[in-house]
Amino acid sequence: MPVTVLLVDDEPLVRAGLRAVLAAQPDIEVAGEAADGAAVIPLVRSLRPDVVAMDVRMPLLDGIEATRAVLRTVADPPKILVVTTFEDDEYVYEALRAGADGFLLKRSRPEEIVHAVRLVAAGDSLLFPASVRQLAARYGTGRVGAEPLAGARLTGREAEVLRLMARGLTNAEIAAGLVVGAETVKSHVSAVLAKLGARDRTQAVIAAYESGFVAPR
Template identity: 85%
Template sequence: MPVTVLLVDDEPLVRAGLRAVLAAQPDIEVVGEAADGAAVIPLVRELRPDVVAMDVRMPLLDGIEATRAVLRTVQDPPKILVITTFENDEYVYEALRAGADGFLLKRARPAEIVHAVRLVAEGESLLFPAAVRQLAGEYGAERGNPQARAALDKAALTEREAEVLRLMARGLSNAEIASGLVVGTETVKSHVSSVLAKLGARDRTQAVIAAYESGFVAPG
């Protein structure tokens, strides 16, 4: 089954470019388009895409609020890939905090766009981990979040789970974590799943944000 994608951007040229790149792939199908976040929920319910590629800045309903709305109201929601011009942008960070699974730069090369959609659909890894780490360190650590700290304390992570979370926050993949800890990849996957479950995190991105906002991991 191909990965199905809904494109949401107020610039027709951006949508056309993304459609051309993604439609050329045998394992990806673009099932719809929208010019604003306000149209996302009915289209998601009708088309049931695996991934929504959504601009972070739109005139009526931006990508942040659209992400919140989808995750709040849609059962079994799709993965959300935020499209942005600048990676070091507080709007992007707020979209990730709202539940977006990753972000994609508008200037990305075609191969990077395809890789981003596949990666988000699989839900296995962070996109642009260094950039996510920078965003979390800059915007998350400075504001602090008592709720994140309380949630982390309540999670009662084991010593190994805490170690895995620190490595996740550094942007390491499952394979890189496994190599560093000298364990199997399946063991790491099990630890990651347990960390996400205990933190109530939707994905690795949310877990990394929680790690920084709680002060569990310090920027730099």
């Protein structure tokens, strides 16, 4: 089955460009388009896309509120990939905190766009470690203190996995670095998410930075 994608952007040229890149792939199908976040909920419910490529700045309902609405109201919600012009935008950080699975720059090369969609569809987060560190340092300092991790009681290996997640490593890369099986890493990641009360890897990484568990430097 192909990965289905909903494109949400108020710029027709951006939507056309993304459609051209993604539709050229045999394993990706563009299920639909929307020009504003306000149209996302009904389209997600009717089309059931695997991934929503969501512009972060839109006139009626921006990508942050649209992301929150999808995750709050849709059962078994799709993965959300924020598409942005500026990687150091506070909107990007807020979208990640709201539950987006990662972000993609509009100037990305076609192969990077395709890789991003495949990656989040497979359950990995698309994080750029340097950018996330900068975003956390600029916008996340002191937001929540150490509460997200204080009572988590992570094991030593789970803490190590979380640090590697914060560096942007995928499960396969973590497994190779720790010389363990991919299923073992998947189990550790699931345990980390459960203990932190995080929806996904992205929210776990944000919690790690905001709590000071990983230094945003």
